[in-house]
Amino acid sequence: MRVAASIGAPNVNVLVACVHGNIAGFAIMRYGDDDAHLDLLAVAPPYRRLGIGRQLLQWLEKCAVVAGIFNVALEVRAGNEGAQLFYERMGYRTLAQLPGYYQGVEAALRLGRDLSRRPVDHRIQRIQYNLSVFGVLHVAIRSLSSDP
Numbered sequence: 001m002r003v004a005a006s007i008g009a010p011n012v013n014v015l016v017a018c019v020h021g022n023i024a025g026f027a028i029m030r031y032g033d034d035d036a037h038l039d040l041l042a043v044a045p046p047y048r049r050l051g052i053g054r055q056l057l058q059w060l061e062k063c064a065v066v067a068g069i070f071n072v073a074l075e076v077r078a079g080n081e082g083a084q085l086f087y088e089r090m091g092y093r094t095l096a097q098l099p100g101y102y103q104g105v106e107a108a109l110r111l112g113r114d115l116s117r118r119p120v121d122h123r124i125q126r127i128q129y130n131l132s133v134f135g136v137l138h139v140a141i142r143s144l145s146s147d148p
């Protein structure tokens with residue numbers, strides 16, 4: 001019902017990812033005057049960790065930027081660690097804790113991203129960290145080998 005209403009709404013994008021004719025994922029984003037809200041994002045279990053969630057979200061984010069909207073918000077279950085790691089990777093930060101958000105029982109986190117800023121690529125940071133550790137080890141080995 002919610003999906004059908006979204007498909008018909010002029011300010012909502014409903015995006016479906018297909019792999020070999022199978023629906024692999026879908027996402028819904030609602031666009032306001034100044035903000036966008038990600039209502040739904042899901043990738044079917046066999047297709048996870050293939051970059052589909054990233055592509056869906058980035059496509060919807062690009063639409064927001066084209067429309068001059070630079071703030072995106074969403075809610076995620078406090079217990080959904082995998083999704084939180086995904087959004088963190090996509091550049092989202094926690095804006096608020098929302099106790100009892102789901103049926104007055106389960107807490108949510110409100111996350112947001114400023115699309116005018118580039119997301120941090122943690123993989124690049126990790127490589128730089130490893131290089132700096134390697135540099136320290138290299139120096140230590142050199143100083144050991146130069147001992148009398």
Ligand SMILES: CC(C)(COP(=O)(O)OP(=O)(O)OC[C@H]1O[C@@H](n2cnc3c(N)ncnc32)[C@H](O)[C@@H]1OP(=O)(O)O)[C@@H](O)C(=O)NCCC(=O)NCCS
Nearest residue numbers: 041042043048049050051052053054076082083085086089
């Ligand atoms: C969250 C979800 C949409 C991610 O979709 P996906 O297609 O698997 O994500 P991607 O492959 O694009 O992941 C991009 C990056 O996010 C991170 N990431 C994604 N899922 C992750 C997980 N479960 N644990 C840790 N990191 C994760 C990784 O860094 C990943 O890059 P990598 O695979 O190269 O390491 C998907 O797991 C899902 O549908 N979950 C169930 C529904 C849900 O929780 N939706 C969000 C509710 S708000």
